[in-house]
Amino acid sequence: MTNATDPTFYRSPADAAAAPAERLAYVVAFDRAGDRPDALAVVDVDASSDRYGQIVGWADMPTRGDELHHFGWNACSSALLHAGHDHGDDGLQRRYLLLPGLRSSNVHVYDTRPDPTSPQLVKTITAQELADKAGYSRPHTLHCGPDGVFLSCLGGAGEHDGPGGIALLDHTTFDVLRPWETDRGPQYLAYDAWWHLTQNTLVSSEWGTPSMIENGIDPELLLSNSYGHTLHFWDLEKGVHQQAVDLGAEHQMVLELRPAHDPDASYGFVGVVVSTADLSASVWRWYRDDGAWAAEKVITIPAEPADPADLPPALAPFGAVPPLVTDIDLSVDDRMLYVSCWGTGELKQYDVSDPRTPREVGSLRLGGIVGRAAHPAAPGLPLAGGPQMVEVSRDGRRVYLTNSLYGVWDDQFYPDGVGAWMARIDTEPTGGMALDPAFFPHGDAFRGLRVHQVRLQGGDASSDSYCFR
Template sequence: MLESLRTDPTFHPSPKLAMEAEPEHIAYTALLSPDASRPDAIAVVDVDPASASYGSVLYRLDMPNKGDEFHHFGWNACSSALSPMSGHAFLKRRYLIIPGIRSSRIYVVDTQPDPKKPTISRVIEPEEVIRKTGYSRPHTVHCGPEGLYISTLGGAGDGTQGPPGVFLMDCESFEVLGQWEIERGPQKLHYDFWWNLPRDYMVSSEWGLPPQFENGIVAEDLLGNRYGHQLHFWDLRARRHVQTIDLGANHQMALEVRPAHDPTREYGFVGVVVDTTNLEGSIWTWWREGGQFHAKKTAVIPPEPADASVLPPLLKGFGAVPPLISDIDLSMDDRFLYVACWGTGELRQYDVTDPQNPKLAGSVRIGGIVKHAPHPNGTSFGGGPQMTEISRDGKRVYFTNSLYSRWDAQFYPDGIPGRMAMCNVGADGGIELDGRFLVDFGADYGSHQVRLQGGDCSTDSFCYPSA
C-alpha cells in the first residue's frame, strides 16, 4: 500500500535531475507489418551494454489485430505529474499507450510486473475514438498533468470529415473523454504537438490529411505545396488557438516540434521535410518574445546530386536525393539537436546552445537511398536514420529506419528490413555509431518509435527549472 503512495522514482522535477538518473536497461520499439499480413508488435530490446544479450530482442508482444500501422506511442504518465496543477501525484510510469494510425485503434500495454514481458491491458476500438472525439488516425501521445493528450491526423470517416486535432484520455481509467480544443481558430491540419507547462502554451505542427499519406506521398500535392507548412500556438489552459506562423508554402511538411526542456527557456525547434523550390530540408527555431511567437529558418541541409538511374521513380526527374528530415530530437540539457535525414542516410548533431544559430557538431552515415552505407559491423542497413530517441543522460542516441509503410516502398523500393542502431555521444559533442549495437527485427517488420525504460528526451515534460 505504501509503495503505491510514493512518487514514481522515474519522475523528476527538472531536466538536470532527470539526467542524473540511472541509465536505461531496456527499450520498447514499435514494429509494423508493412503489408499488414501479420499483426504489429512491440519489441523489448536489451540496451544494457553489460548484458550478454545486449542489442537483441528479449521479447515480442504481438497484437491481436492486423493493419494497425504502429507509428508513435507514449507513456501514460511522466514527470508532468509533479506539476502543482496535477491531481495525480501517485501515478506510475507503467502503461504504454500505442495508437494505430491506420486503424484508429489504441492499445494500452502494461509493463508491470515484468518490464521485459509486457501484456495488453486494454484495447480501445476505433468506433469509440471517433464517436467521442470526431477524430481518427491517432498519432502522438503526451502525458500532461490532467491526463493523456493524443493528437490525430484525420477527422471522422475517411479522415476528411472535419479537421484533425487533439483529444484527451483519462490517465487512470483510459476512458476517451473528448476533443481538447475549445476555440480551434484557423487550424485545419495536424501532426505533432508539445508544450511549456509552466508558461501555459502549446505548439502544434502539420503534415497532411489521410488521403495525402495513407497510400503514399501524393506527388501532385507535394509539388502543389498542399501539405502542411504552418505552426500553431495555443493557450494550454484555455484550450484556445492564439497564433499561426506560416513558414511559407514551399516548406512542405513541418513535422516534429521540440520545445526546450527547461521551462524557463521559451523556444523550440521544428523540422521541415523538404523545400519544394530546391529539395533542401530545414530546421526552424521558434520563440516567444513580447507576448508574441516568432519563427525563423536557422539551419538548412542541401540535397545530394545523384544519377537518375539509381534513384527511385519518384525522384528520377530531380537528379538528386533530398535529405528528407523525418525526425528531430533535443537532448535533455537543451544542448544538442539531432536531425534524422532519412533520404540521404545521415544523422546530424547540432550544437544549439545558441538556439538562433545551430552549429553542426557531428554526423554519421548509414543506409540512404543512393549510398546504402552499411553498419560498422558490415551489416546492410535499409532506409536511413528515422525515429530518434536520446537517453536522459545524453550519452546515447537510438534510431530506427522505417518512416511509413507506403512511403517506405516509394523511396526504398527494395524494402526496409527493420533495424535499430545507436550512436555514442562525445562529452563535447560528436557522435559515433556503436559497432556492437544493431538490432535486426527481420524483413517482415518495419521499426519505428523507441521508448526507453524510465523515460527519454521526447517523453517527459518538466515543471521546474534546472538549478
C-alpha cells in the same frame, strides 16, 4: 502524496540526466502487408548484459493492420505539476505504454509491470470510441499532460477527412474524454503537439489529412504546396487557438516539435521535411518576440546530386536526393540537437547552446537512398532506409535509431525494400558520435516486421516535460 512516488518522475532536467541509465528499450514493429499482428519489441540496451542488443521481450497486438507508428507513456515528469489530481489508490505511475495504430485508429494499452520484458495488454481503445467521443481518427503522437493524455490525430471521424486535432484521454482509465480544442481557429491539418508547460502554451504542427498521406506522397499535392507549413500556438488550459505562424508554403511538412526542456525557456525546434523550391530540408526555431510567437530558419540542409539511374521513380526527374528531415531530437540539457536525414542516410549533430545559431559538431551515415552505408557490425550489408526515428537517453550519452518512416512512403523511396534495423550511437559531451559495433538488431531479429519509434525505460529526451529548474 502518492502521485510523486514514481522515481522516474524527475523534478528538473538535471535530475533526469543524473538518474540511472535505461536498461531496456521498447520498439514498435509493424507488418506492412497487415497480414500479421504488429508488435511491441523489448530490446536489451544494458551494455553489461550478456543479452545486449538482443530482443528480450515481444508482445503481438490483438488486431491486424494497425501500423504502429508513434507511442508513449501514460505518465511522465509533468505529473509533478498536477500531482494533486486523483489518480486512484496507486497514484500516477509511468507503467503503461499506449500504442496508437496510425492505419486502424485503435490504441492498444500495455502494462510494463511487474515484468518490464513482458508487456501485457490491458485495454484497446477502439477506433469507434475515438470517433464517437472525440471526433478524430488516425492517432499519431501522445504526451502525458495536465488534464490527461493528449493524443494528436491526423483525421476526422467517419467520412470526414479532417480537421485533425487532439483527443484527451483519462490518465488512469484511458477512456476517451473529449476533443481537447474548444476553439481551433484556422487550424485544419495536424501532426505533433507539445507545450511550454509552465507558460500555458501548446504548440502544434502539420502534416496532412489521411487522404493526403495514406496512398503515399502525392506529387501534385507536394508541388502545389498543399501539405502542412504552419505552426499553431494555443492556450493550453483552455484549448483555444491563439496564433498561427506560417513558415512559407514551400516549406512542406512541418513535423516533429522539440520544445526546450528548461521550463523557463520559451523556444523550441521543428523539422521541415522538404522545400519545393530546391529539395532542401530545414530546422526552424520558434520563440517569443515582444509578446507574440515567431519562427526563423536556423538550419538548412541541401539536397545531394545523384545519377537519375540510381534514384527511385519519384526522385529520378530531379537528379538529386533530398535530405528528408523526418525526425529531430533535443537532448535533455538542451545542448545537442540531432537531425535525421532519412533520404541521404545521414544523422547530424548540432550544438544548440545558442539556439539562434546551431553549429554542426558531428555526422554519420547509415543507409540512404543512394549511399546504402553499412553498419560496422555488418560491413558487407548495404542498408536501406536511413536514420529515421531518433531517441536520446536522458543523460545525452546514447542515441538510438530506427529506419522505417511510414509503410507506403518507405515503398516509394526504397522500392526494393526497406528492411528493419536499429542502431545505437555513443556521443561526446562537446560533440562527436560513434556507432556502437556491438549493437545492431536487424532483419530476422524483428521477425520480418519493420521498426519505427523507440521509447526508453524510465523516460527519454522526447517523452517528458519538466516543471522545475
